[in-house]
Amino acid sequence: MTVILAAEPIPEQHVEDLQQQGLTIINLDNVQPEQLATIDIMFGWNKMVGPKILATPNHRLKWIQAASSGVDYLPLATLSEQGIIVSNAKGMHAVPIAQTVMSYILYFTRGIRQSLSSQANKEWRHHEIGRATETLEHRTIMVFGTGQIGHQIAVYAKALGLKTIGINRHGEKRDAFDEILTDQDYQTKLADADFVVNMMPLTPETENFFDTAFFNAMGEGHYFFNLGRGASINETALMAQLNNGHLAGAAIDVAQTEPLPETSPLWTTTNLVITPHISGYIPDIHERLFRIFEQNLPVFLTDGQLAVNQVDLSAGY
Amino acid sequence: MTVILAAEPIPEQHVEDLQQQGLTIINLDNVQPEQLATIDIMFGWNKMVGPKILATPNHRLKWIQAASSGVDYLPLATLSEQGIIVSNAKGMHAVPIAQTVMSYILYFTRGIRQSLSSQANKEWRHHEIGRATETLEHRTIMVFGTGQIGHQIAVYAKALGLKTIGINRHGEKRDAFDEILTDQDYQTKLADADFVVNMMPLTPETENFFDTAFFNAMGEGHYFFNLGRGASINETALMAQLNNGHLAGAAIDVAQTEPLPETSPLWTTTNLVITPHISGYIPDIHERLFRIFEQNLPVFLTDGQLAVNQVDLSAGY
Numbered sequence: 001m002t003v004i005l006a007a008e009p010i011p012e013q014h015v016e017d018l019q020q021q022g023l024t025i026i027n028l029d030n031v032q033p034e035q036l037a038t039i040d041i042m043f044g045w046n047k048m049v050g051p052k053i054l055a056t057p058n059h060r061l062k063w064i065q066a067a068s069s070g071v072d073y074l075p076l077a078t079l080s081e082q083g084i085i086v087s088n089a090k091g092m093h094a095v096p097i098a099q100t101v102m103s104y105i106l107y108f109t110r111g112i113r114q115s116l117s118s119q120a121n122k123e124w125r126h127h128e129i130g131r132a133t134e135t136l137e138h139r140t141i142m143v144f145g146t147g148q149i150g151h152q153i154a155v156y157a158k159a160l161g162l163k164t165i166g167i168n169r170h171g172e173k174r175d176a177f178d179e180i181l182t183d184q185d186y187q188t189k190l191a192d193a194d195f196v197v198n199m200m201p202l203t204p205e206t207e208n209f210f211d212t213a214f215f216n217a218m219g220e221g222h223y224f225f226n227l228g229r230g231a232s233i234n235e236t237a238l239m240a241q242l243n244n245g246h247l248a249g250a251a252i253d254v255a256q257t258e259p260l261p262e263t264s265p266l267w268t269t270t271n272l273v274i275t276p277h278i279s280g281y282i283p284d285i286h287e288r289l290f291r292i293f294e295q296n297l298p299v300f301l302t303d304g305q306l307a308v309n310q311v312d313l314s315a316g317y
Numbered sequence: 318m319t320v321i322l323a324a325e326p327i328p329e330q331h332v333e334d335l336q337q338q339g340l341t342i343i344n345l346d347n348v349q350p351e352q353l354a355t356i357d358i359m360f361g362w363n364k365m366v367g368p369k370i371l372a373t374p375n376h377r378l379k380w381i382q383a384a385s386s387g388v389d390y391l392p393l394a395t396l397s398e399q400g401i402i403v404s405n406a407k408g409m410h411a412v413p414i415a416q417t418v419m420s421y422i423l424y425f426t427r428g429i430r431q432s433l434s435s436q437a438n439k440e441w442r443h444h445e446i447g448r449a450t451e452t453l454e455h456r457t458i459m460v461f462g463t464g465q466i467g468h469q470i471a472v473y474a475k476a477l478g479l480k481t482i483g484i485n486r487h488g489e490k491r492d493a494f495d496e497i498l499t500d501q502d503y504q505t506k507l508a509d510a511d512f513v514v515n516m517m518p519l520t521p522e523t524e525n526f527f528d529t530a531f532f533n534a535m536g537e538g539h540y541f542f543n544l545g546r547g548a549s550i551n552e553t554a555l556m557a558q559l560n561n562g563h564l565a566g567a568a569i570d571v572a573q574t575e576p577l578p579e580t581s582p583l584w585t586t587t588n589l590v591i592t593p594h595i596s597g598y599i600p601d602i603h604e605r606l607f608r609i610f611e612q613n614l615p616v617f618l619t620d621g622q623l624a625v626n627q628v629d630l631s632a633g634y
Contacts, residue, residue: 095452095454095478096427096450096452099423099426099427099452099453099477100423100427100428102419102423102477103420103423103424103426103427103429104429106416106417106419106420106423106424107420107423107424107429109416109420110413110416110417110420110592110596111417111592111595111598112420112421112424112590112592115590115591115592115593115595116433116590118593119584119590119591122579122581122584123579124575124576124577124593124594125593126575126576126593126594126595129592129593129595130593130594130595130598131598131600133413133595133598133600135412135413135416135599136416137412155476156476156477159472159473159476159477160416160419160473160476161412258441258443259441259443260441262439262440264439267436267439273429273432273433273436274432274436275427275428275429275432275446276432276435276441276442276443276446276447277441277443277447278428278432278443278446278447278450279427281428281447281448281450282452283448283450283451
């Protein structure tokens with residue numbers, strides 16, 4: 001008998017189907033200590049229960065269906081050692097995250113920021129705010145990470161007239177990008193990129209990638225957006241470049257410490273927009289996650305493999 | 318000798334060209350009363366000097382190149398009586414205004430509004446704001462006015478996944494709109510339009526078009542944006558629908574009285590964004606305006622006609 005721990009809710013309409021296939025489903029709220037050793041599959045990951053399963057002698061856990069695209073929060077080395085396979089939620093988040101990137105760009109370029117502050121003072125600052133507006137035609141966006149999310153960003157950006165440059169490890173070509181560079185040779189074009197977006201997974205190579213030297217090399221008055229992981233950027237360096245005006249603006253959907261503590265100086269950094277890790281939020285996430293899960297389930301039950309979205313545990317994504 | 322009054326600046330590099338063609342250019346700041354009767358062409362309109370020319374016996378004014386797309390501020394009846402032709406700046410404003418519409422949509426749907434207020438309180442309201450986000454796929458935008466600006470709005474909206482409905486007087490088909498309705502039969506689809514945009518010129522037919530009955534017929538929780546003219550909407554009705562929560566949000570780039578007075582209740586209306594008539598602002602507007610002007614100039618000099626952008630004075634646009 002195969003046992004699934006529903007660490008994320010399995011939509012009601014699918015529970016009966018699974019039971020009819022002979023599967024047992026345990027909901028996270030009901031899991032008993034003596035059941036930990038019986039679980040074969042985790043639908044979602046729970047940071048309290050998951051490690052307990054991994055530490056249980058003779059546990060049977062073989063597959064985790066993560067509810068996120070990035071899986072840096074999983075104990076990847078332990079999973080690899082124990083031969084546990086992981087699938088992620090890659091693909092679900094491309095549209096909402098890419099639309100959030102466009103919301104950042106247009107917020108800064110169409111005078112919304114200045115208009116809101118002017119509105120709060122009941123002032124109609126037509127000329128001043130008008131002169132501060134920009135259009136996107138003939139401007140450039142540089143996207144670090146050309147996976148499904150990065151690609152969707154490029155699709156929208158091109159539609160609004162931007163030139164698109166994508167950065168990936170090996171310079172592989174991707175649709176919708178006018179140009180692809182590697183993470184070694186992007187420097188030649190960095191100063192000309194009006195908008196720089198981090199969409200890379202967090203790995204040892206990307207940790208602290210966006211540092212003082214990087215921000216210094218960006219063009220004056222340009223914009224930086226982080227929707228990847230907080231630890232990819234040196235937050236102190238970003239704050240300095242915003243406070244001294246080298247960058248015209250930035251937005252972050254992720255931070256090194258989440259929830260961001262009330263004491264963080266990020267909250268009041270000049271021209272920084274903070275969205276609380278919501279860019280990939282999907283109202284029907286559990287239904288969408290189940291659709292990935294049900295593609296993998298028969299393959300897993302038959303031969304212990306996955307059909308889609310398998311994570312390379314050594315690469316970390 | 319043909320005399321041009323530069324009511325808007327003619328870019329320096331073009332002045333000499335015009336003079337070599339035998340044209341005389343008078344700048345607005347230097348115009349003398351005795352010169353008013355000598356002016357053949359106005360590049361731009363000035364509300365102090367323009368009416369004086371029209372009131373001058375035996376004046377020679379024959380053509381006004383307006384610097385805007387809408388020309389409702391011109392004395393259209395007088396111009397028509399006096400046989401003066403008008404060209405507008407149609408086309409220049411499509412990209413910036415359409416990008417502003419997208420900025421409004423994404424500001425409201427991607428949680429930017431709630432995130433900014435949360436940021437001001439140093440609060441990381443992940444779940445609450447996440448649940449309030451929306452994506453644009455399978456949603457609908459209804460654009461009143463399918464001219465160049467309305468068309469550009471539809472192009473961008475489709476690229477971000479919206480279904481596009483255009484409204485014009487005779488139901489003429491236009492690219493990028495999935496569906497076209499007339500201004501008589503739009504009601505059948507109005508309740509399903511998540512985003513309604515006014516982009517119509519101000520004419521007797523469009524004055525007060527968006528009234529209480531219209532806003533009542535919109536779907537609950539939907540959005541209204543006005544980038545046409547302030548007098549097309551009943552501002553009191555709009556405020557009521559925002560304050561009572563029937564509409565989830567609105568944005569206006571135009572108001573009935575501009576600059577909007579400090580005493581206006583619009584400033585503090587719930588979920589209303591006010592941009593101070595900046596959506597069509599173009600940094601190089603005089604250069605772009607001159608490019609329209611120079612297409613018309615040889616035709617005007619030869620046979621008194623215009624090649625592009627001629628306004629129908631009886632229709633008002």
